Amino acid sequence: MSCASELSQSHEYLSFRSSIPLRKIVVDSDNSKAWKIFDSGPRSVACPLICLPPVSGTADIYYKQVMGLASRGVRVISAEAPPYWNLKEWCDGFKRLIDILELGKVHIFGASLGGFIAQKFAELTRNFPRVASLVLCNTFADTSVFEYNDSAALFWLLPSLVLKRMLMGNFTTDKVDTRMAESIDFMVEKLETLTQSELASRLTLNCTPNYVQPHLLSDIPVTIMDVWDESALSSHVREDLYKSYPHAKLAHLKSGGNFPYLSRSDEVNLHLLIHLRQFDGTELSSSYLSLHKMPPSQSPTDSEESPINYFNQSEKYVQIS
Numbered sequence: 288m289s290c291a292s293e294l295s296q297s298h299e300y301l302s303f304r305s306s307i308p309l310r311k312i313v314v315d316s317d318n319s320k321a322w323k324i325f326d327s328g329p330r331s332v333a334c335p336l337i338c339l340p341p342v343s344g345t346a347d348i349y350y351k352q353v354m355g356l357a358s359r360g361v362r363v364i365s366a367e368a369p370p371y372w373n374l375k376e377w378c379d380g381f382k383r384l385i386d387i388l389e390l391g392k393v394h395i396f397g398a399s400l401g402g403f404i405a406q407k408f409a410e411l412t413r414n415f416p417r418v419a420s421l422v423l424c425n426t427f428a429d430t431s432v433f434e435y436n437d438s439a440a441l442f443w444l445l446p447s448l449v450l451k452r453m454l455m456g457n458f459t460t461d462k463v464d465t466r467m468a469e470s471i472d473f474m475v476e477k478l479e480t481l482t483q484s485e486l487a488s489r490l491t492l493n494c495t496p497n498y499v500q501p502h503l504l505s506d507i508p509v510t511i512m513d514v515w516d517e518s519a520l521s522s523h524v525r526e527d528l529y530k531s532y533p534h535a536k537l538a539h540l541k542s543g544g545n546f547p548y549l550s551r552s553d554e555v556n557l558h559l560l561i562h563l564r565q566f567d568g569t570e571l572s573s574s575y576l577s578l579h580k581m582p583p584s585q586s587p588t589d590s591e592e593s594p595i596n597y598f599n600q601s602e603k604y605v606q607i608s
Contacts, residue, residue, distance in 0.1 A: 292472035294549065303350040314383040320369045322384050327353045328362030334419055334571045335362035336394045336563065337385075339401030341545075342489045343454050343478040351552035352396070352559065359560060360576035364388075370488035372443070374497065378408045385417060392419040394566075394573055396559060398548065399520075400489060402426025406499040413503050419571045420508040422562050424555070425518055425545060428531045429498040432524050439494035447483040450490060454478060462517070463544060470549035501531035509535040510562045512555065514543040536562070 294300055303325075311321045323346045328335065336356070338349040346367035353363045366384065371377040385393055395418060397405035402423040409418035442450065455478075458471050509532045513525055529537065538558040543551040564578035 292476045293469045294473040295476060299354060300347075300350055303354050304347070307353065309346070312384060312387055314380050314387060320371075320380055322369060322380070323367040324384075325350075325353055325365045326362075326388075327357050327364075329360065329575050330362070332360075332362035332573060332575060333390055334392050334394065334566075334573055335364050335390065336396055336559065336573050338363065338365045339395060339397040339405055340365075340367060341399035341401055342486075342493055343474055343481070344398070344401070345477045345480060348474065348477060348546075349396075349548060352548060352556060355552060355556040356559065359578060360574040361560075361563065361578075362573060370484040372488050372491055373495070374404065374407050374492060375411070377404060377492065378411050381408055382412065382417065392417055392571060394418075394420045394422070394563060394571075396422040396424065397426060398424040398546075399426055400493045403428070403430070403499070404492065406501075406504065407497070409507055410500055410503050416507075418507055419566065420510075420562065421504075422510045422512060422559060423528065424512045424548065425514065425520055426528065427520060427524050428501060428528050430494055430496060431498070432521075433494045439491050439496075442487040442490045442494070443484075445483075445487065447481075447486060450483065450486040451478055451481075453490070454486075458545075464542070464550075467542070467544045467546075467550040470544065470546040473549060474546055499531065504532075505534075508562075508565065510538055510558065511535050512538040512540070512547075512558055514540045514547055514551075516542040516544060518545050538562075 307325050307327050310324050310326060312324060313321045325346055338352060340346065340348055344367075346365045349363070349365040353365055356363050366381075368377060368380065371380060395405040395408070397403070403426055405418070405421055405423070406428060409416075409421060412418065455475070458475055463471070511528060511532060529535070538561070540547050540551050540554050543554075548555045560578050563573050566572045567577055567579055
């Protein structure tokens with residue numbers, strides 16, 4: 288295994304790991320399915336933000352969101368699923384997890400595969416809704432955009448090394464800044480920790496032909512977050528997602544690559560707060576504090592990056608204030 292990445296040795300990550308325990312929660316009767324979660328924030332909040340990782344991610348990749356949003360009183364749960372080989376099993380397992388945690392509805396922040404599964408979970412539980420809102424980061428609504436559709440049923444046969452090489456192609460370090468390069472190194476390090484069954488099951492979910500029926504989610508508030516620089520998803524995939532949710536708010540980042548929650552965490556956290564503050568004072572609030580009063584340290588004018596655009600497709604561009 289390669290040497291530890293810069294982010295995994297950073298003070299923030301080490302503080303995260305030393306202060307927030309990794310919990311394993313068994314959700315089935317034969318003890319074979321254990322979810323891994325980091326749960327931070329007040330337990331009195333019954334409608335937390337749950338973060339779901341991409342194919343190559345583990346629960347701790349959202350440590351910057353867990354730590355960053357904690358200061359605003361937001362309860363954040365970063366969750367990593369055990370191997371599930373179809374979406375119904377995954378959704379049943381996730382529903383049992385939030386039942387065990389005694390949660391009603393939840394807000395979900397999902398990246399790539401995590402965002403796709405979040406949409407499917409909202410769709411499959413629509414008759415007894417468990418999703419309060421969705422924040423979709425660099426994600427998709429149809430798995431047909433991936434090239435391995437025809438071989439998805441064979442992933443369980445492939446050795447771990449082959450599966451990792453399939454994913455490594457997305458981890459290019461060309462034309463990236465220091466923070467993006469550090470985020471790639473960190474994700475490569477996390478990819479190395481995944482077992483063959485974890486990788487194979489996630490790739491199976493990612494590439495098995497399936498699609499979201501967005502008209503069934505029309506009553507759920509949605510924010511679509513993506514980057515304007517190069518990422519694994521094409522502009523065509525992004526445009527299709529915009530069309531699927533014509534009333535969604537669009538949160539654009541000028542740059543950030545495939546993992547903006549690591550490389551542009553301040554901007555991502557700000558967008559999450561903007562999204563969550565619409566639920567202030569309701570039973571769907573994710574924080575015991577008001578999110579309408581933004582601290583000066585999180586004002587976009589203080590950022591070294593260019594201003595962040597927050598866009599409602601039915602309105603004009605506005606700058607976050």
